[in-house]
Amino acid sequence: MNKDNTVKYVNIDWKPDKSLKVPLYSQIVRYFSRKIESGDWVSGQFIPPQRKLAELFEVNRSTIWEAMQELAALGLTEGNYGKGTMIVNDAWEMLIAGSTLNWQSYIDKGNFRANVDYIRQINQLEYEEDIVRLGTGELSPKLAPRDALAQILTEAMDVELELNYPPPLGLPRLQQALCRYLEDEKGIKVKPSNILITSGALQALQLISVCIVPPNSVAFIESPSYIKSLNVFQSAGTVLESIPMDENGMMPWIISKRFDVGRAILYTIPTLQNPTGNVMSTERRDEILRYCRANRIPIIEDDVMGDLWFDERPPKPIKALDDYGSVIYIGSCSKAFSPGMRIGWVVGPESVIQRLADIKMQQDYGTSTLSQQVFARCLETGVYEEHLMKVRPALKRRRDLTLRILEKHFSDIAQWNEPAGSYYIWLRLNGSPSIRRIFEAALAEKILVNPGEMYDIRENYSLRISYVYEDEDVLERALIRLAEIIRETRG
Amino acid sequence: MNKDNTVKYVNIDWKPDKSLKVPLYSQIVRYFSRKIESGDWVSGQFIPPQRKLAELFEVNRSTIWEAMQELAALGLTEGNYGKGTMIVNDAWEMLIAGSTLNWQSYIDKGNFRANVDYIRQINQLEYEEDIVRLGTGELSPKLAPRDALAQILTEAMDVELELNYPPPLGLPRLQQALCRYLEDEKGIKVKPSNILITSGALQALQLISVCIVPPNSVAFIESPSYIKSLNVFQSAGTVLESIPMDENGMMPWIISKRFDVGRAILYTIPTLQNPTGNVMSTERRDEILRYCRANRIPIIEDDVMGDLWFDERPPKPIKALDDYGSVIYIGSCSKAFSPGMRIGWVVGPESVIQRLADIKMQQDYGTSTLSQQVFARCLETGVYEEHLMKVRPALKRRRDLTLRILEKHFSDIAQWNEPAGSYYIWLRLNGSPSIRRIFEAALAEKILVNPGEMYDIRENYSLRISYVYEDEDVLERALIRLAEIIRETRG
Numbered sequence: 001m002n003k004d005n006t007v008k009y010v011n012i013d014w015k016p017d018k019s020l021k022v023p024l025y026s027q028i029v030r031y032f033s034r035k036i037e038s039g040d041w042v043s044g045q046f047i048p049p050q051r052k053l054a055e056l057f058e059v060n061r062s063t064i065w066e067a068m069q070e071l072a073a074l075g076l077t078e079g080n081y082g083k084g085t086m087i088v089n090d091a092w093e094m095l096i097a098g099s100t101l102n103w104q105s106y107i108d109k110g111n112f113r114a115n116v117d118y119i120r121q122i123n124q125l126e127y128e129e130d131i132v133r134l135g136t137g138e139l140s141p142k143l144a145p146r147d148a149l150a151q152i153l154t155e156a157m158d159v160e161l162e163l164n165y166p167p168p169l170g171l172p173r174l175q176q177a178l179c180r181y182l183e184d185e186k187g188i189k190v191k192p193s194n195i196l197i198t199s200g201a202l203q204a205l206q207l208i209s210v211c212i213v214p215p216n217s218v219a220f221i222e223s224p225s226y227i228k229s230l231n232v233f234q235s236a237g238t239v240l241e242s243i244p245m246d247e248n249g250m251m252p253w254i255i256s257k258r259f260d261v262g263r264a265i266l267y268t269i270p271t272l273q274n275p276t277g278n279v280m281s282t283e284r285r286d287e288i289l290r291y292c293r294a295n296r297i298p299i300i301e302d303d304v305m306g307d308l309w310f311d312e313r314p315p316k317p318i319k320a321l322d323d324y325g326s327v328i329y330i331g332s333c334s335k336a337f338s339p340g341m342r343i344g345w346v347v348g349p350e351s352v353i354q355r356l357a358d359i360k361m362q363q364d365y366g367t368s369t370l371s372q373q374v375f376a377r378c379l380e381t382g383v384y385e386e387h388l389m390k391v392r393p394a395l396k397r398r399r400d401l402t403l404r405i406l407e408k409h410f411s412d413i414a415q416w417n418e419p420a421g422s423y424y425i426w427l428r429l430n431g432s433p434s435i436r437r438i439f440e441a442a443l444a445e446k447i448l449v450n451p452g453e454m455y456d457i458r459e460n461y462s463l464r465i466s467y468v469y470e471d472e473d474v475l476e477r478a479l480i481r482l483a484e485i486i487r488e489t490r491g
Numbered sequence: 492m493n494k495d496n497t498v499k500y501v502n503i504d505w506k507p508d509k510s511l512k513v514p515l516y517s518q519i520v521r522y523f524s525r526k527i528e529s530g531d532w533v534s535g536q537f538i539p540p541q542r543k544l545a546e547l548f549e550v551n552r553s554t555i556w557e558a559m560q561e562l563a564a565l566g567l568t569e570g571n572y573g574k575g576t577m578i579v580n581d582a583w584e585m586l587i588a589g590s591t592l593n594w595q596s597y598i599d600k601g602n603f604r605a606n607v608d609y610i611r612q613i614n615q616l617e618y619e620e621d622i623v624r625l626g627t628g629e630l631s632p633k634l635a636p637r638d639a640l641a642q643i644l645t646e647a648m649d650v651e652l653e654l655n656y657p658p659p660l661g662l663p664r665l666q667q668a669l670c671r672y673l674e675d676e677k678g679i680k681v682k683p684s685n686i687l688i689t690s691g692a693l694q695a696l697q698l699i700s701v702c703i704v705p706p707n708s709v710a711f712i713e714s715p716s717y718i719k720s721l722n723v724f725q726s727a728g729t730v731l732e733s734i735p736m737d738e739n740g741m742m743p744w745i746i747s748k749r750f751d752v753g754r755a756i757l758y759t760i761p762t763l764q765n766p767t768g769n770v771m772s773t774e775r776r777d778e779i780l781r782y783c784r785a786n787r788i789p790i791i792e793d794d795v796m797g798d799l800w801f802d803e804r805p806p807k808p809i810k811a812l813d814d815y816g817s818v819i820y821i822g823s824c825s826k827a828f829s830p831g832m833r834i835g836w837v838v839g840p841e842s843v844i845q846r847l848a849d850i851k852m853q854q855d856y857g858t859s860t861l862s863q864q865v866f867a868r869c870l871e872t873g874v875y876e877e878h879l880m881k882v883r884p885a886l887k888r889r890r891d892l893t894l895r896i897l898e899k900h901f902s903d904i905a906q907w908n909e910p911a912g913s914y915y916i917w918l919r920l921n922g923s924p925s926i927r928r929i930f931e932a933a934l935a936e937k938i939l940v941n942p943g944e945m946y947d948i949r950e951n952y953s954l955r956i957s958y959v960y961e962d963e964d965v966l967e968r969a970l971i972r973l974a975e976i977i978r979e980t981r982g
Contacts, residue, residue: 368861
């Protein structure tokens with residue numbers, strides 16, 4: 001593991017052919033310049049150290065040295081940046097001069113740098129072999145509803161498969177199934193015309209940020225909040241403002257009065273808040289709704305974790321209390337059922353839903369009808385509910401195990417909550433240790449944790465621990481090792 | 492059918508209850524104000540004429556009149572706009588003042604007005620009952636691979652279902668299947684790391700417009716071109732510039748030299764161009780590639796129709812000739828197989844693919860793994876290829892039927908091409924008839940045609956006729972009637 005995580009090495013997928021008459025160094029030069037010319041490799045990427053290349057290509061270091069001299073002479077690379085040899089010229093940079101990556105501008109702003117770095121790094125690392133995912137936002141594949149879905153798929157043959165483009169709001173069958181689910185499970189009474197099917201809750205948030213939130217707005221969010229780890233609101237130019245929580249949830253009276261009416265929204269995860277696991281009280285839900293109505297602030301209510309309570313059914317969503325269409329409500333099957341289905345939903349006033357659907361039509365012509373049909377059937381047949389009955393006790397056992405380990409190994413170094421459901425424990429470390437150093441040290445041992453700063457605007461010394469991905473024995477070993485690493489890092 | 496298509500009436504889904512003691516007009520006022528307060532209905536929408544309301548509510552016109560007076564007094568509606576009663580106040584307008592819909596700005600610009608109006612209208616009308624879809628871009632559900640997919644779904648149980656989040660580029664299994672397909676069918680040799688799976692070709696275009704095309708660019712497109720009917724490039728601020736075609740395709744020497752290097756792209760559909768059906772010759776493909784390389788213009792090659800040739804396999808895609816990564820190639824299973832799967836792919840240099848994948852991850856965390864697995868299996872098992880064997884002759888028969896009808900009924904009023912495959916005939920009407928009047932007159936008889944101006948920047952007198960959706964007898968009757976309508980409209 002390379003300590004400096006800003007260096008991005010190119011991916012070597014070739015070896016020189018020793019049976020050819022072409023000199024080895026020349027083959028290497030040809031391979032490198034080909035990769036650069038074709039645009040596969042671009043400026044700013046680094047070539048692995050010569051020692052590493054010699055190993056990969058199974059050649060002498062002198063051969064590598066010769067090849068590197070040649071590449072530099074060709075103007076394709078430059079060395080001595082303190083980080084190795086960097087590519088400085090490429091086909092696409094020339095073709096699309098002026099083109100910039102959306103998130104690049106955020107990286108350049110500096111403020112977001114660490115955050116975005118962490119996120120990109122974690123996204124990549126999660127797919128590495130042997131990595132222990134101790135911070136991740138998805139269920140273990142072992143807890144996936146595999147058998148139930150296989151069964152559904154066989155049965156799906158009995159009905160007509162929908163294989164054409166879906167209507168703008170989604171398949172009516174799924175909308176209807178969601179109407180019943182929302183009424184029975186959440187106390188939210190709406191019509192199909194109030195529901196838009198999206199490709200997951202992230203797309204719902206992205207659509208809302210593009211066509212509901214005005215430019216130069218402020219978004220009041222919980223501190224900490226999952227939304228900070230996404231670029232959706234920030235990339236639409238919205239400023240996030242953290243509002244602290246007490247044991248009943250976000251405290252609306254702390255919201256500054258200095259915002260422009262019509263240029264503010266409130267984003268909240270009242271039930272099983274991510275990352276803290278907090279559950280907002282009924283009174284507070286009512287209070288926030290009244291405050292926002294009085295101050296004309298639309299509420300974005302994120303309920304993707306809502307079905308993953310362990311012992312006690314949480315209070316009804318704010319949307320269930322909303323008589324005046326001030327709340328846009330977001331749900332998804334990703335957290336409790338299967339993220340691979342890519343099924344989410346937005347519930348709101350018809351006019352808002354139609355706007356969101358218009359934009360979605362311009363972006364991707366709708367969500368997979370296969371996924372929509374299968375999930376509709378899961379709701380209709382009770383397969384979804386049955387899966388919840390299985391997954392809730394499984395997650396609860398993992399939470400209890402985690403709390404026992406924390407009690408035994410973390411009592412002197414951290415504080416934490418006891419979440420009433422969902423995936424995470426928000427681990428607040430004592431003192432002010434370097435989270436970056438803990439992250440790197442854990443990574444060196446193949447343990448991936450999510451640093452607290454991903455979720456908070458303010459400096460914090462926390463980690464988001466996820467107990468839902470790894471097997472229980474792996475989880476236990478990794479947590480114990482993590483405690484040691486934290487102690488070692490504090491020195 | 493309302494003649495003035497800019498009036499949007501609200502949807503009435505309720506009737507007064509005559510058994511109640513509450514006066515009928517008062518029930519109506521309550522229903523209307525509830526719909527407006529909840530944000531279901533918004534400013535700018537119109538209430539149906541009083542005559543129509545009396546009919547819908549089964550009450551006297553005087554009751555309606557009384558209710559309308561009350562609503563106006565409440566400040567919720569205003570009359571006398573020459574178009575009826577308009578809603579002038581609503582909850583969400585107040586909540587989200589300053590918020591504007593993305594496409595609304597285009598509507599307001601005027602230039603796009605007719606175009607956007609047509610598209611929205613057509614999108615809605617396509618889902619109306621009894622409408623004859625004579626311009627549509629999707630296959631008849633009767634030509635969908637329903638049995639084959641049902642079979643695949645049963646078999647899919649044998650393998651492990653992928654139900655977690657997909658990796659950023661898509662499921663490796665589908666990427667690998669596409670590598671083989673692209674090499675065998677298209678002569679394009681790439682690795683999985685050169686392929687990003689998207690939710691249809693539209694999402695691929697949208698991602699390209701957001702993160703590859705620089706601001707204030709020009710996009711050279713064929714005249715006419717399908718891309719004009721989408722908002723992807725325009726909404727990213729790119730100016731479209733039409734380049735005429737001869738029988739060999741787009742003529743690159745006509746491209747103006749007055750563009751900034753690094754601020755131009757070329758978008759082409761070389762094979763079975765939409766809407767003309769043209770097939771670009773091999774020589775022209777080569778010529779365009781050389782021209783664009785010399786002038787540093789990246790090429791976006793759209794090949795979504797490429798597999799739907801009837802008699803003769805078309806030349807290889809430009810991407811197959813591209814040794815230097817100048818071409819971004821787009822494919823999809825929507826046109827030849829099933830649009831509901833929402834599976835598309837982009838092929839390009841690794842660096843570009845990674846950029847696109849990064850942005851896709853910020854928008855929707857990937858494409859349905861269910862769809863990806865099922866389509867991978869269709870490619871692996873030959874089900875896709877078998878489906879092509881069935882669908883090609885079916886479409887050819889429909890094309891031949893259409894050509895016979897045109898010969899018999901349109902010879903004196905229009906000219907057309909003989910497409911070598913795909914869905915459409917580009918029908919160029921003689922003289923300069925009002926396409927808007929033909930569109931409206933056809934619609935009055937439930938025949939939906941796509942006006943040529945949707946696909947062209949210049950004024951034209953064409954219709955895009957699609958022969959793939961309706962049954963052959965319906966198609967024949969509708970075409971014959973259309974010929975009569977065109978004659979009648981010309982007066």
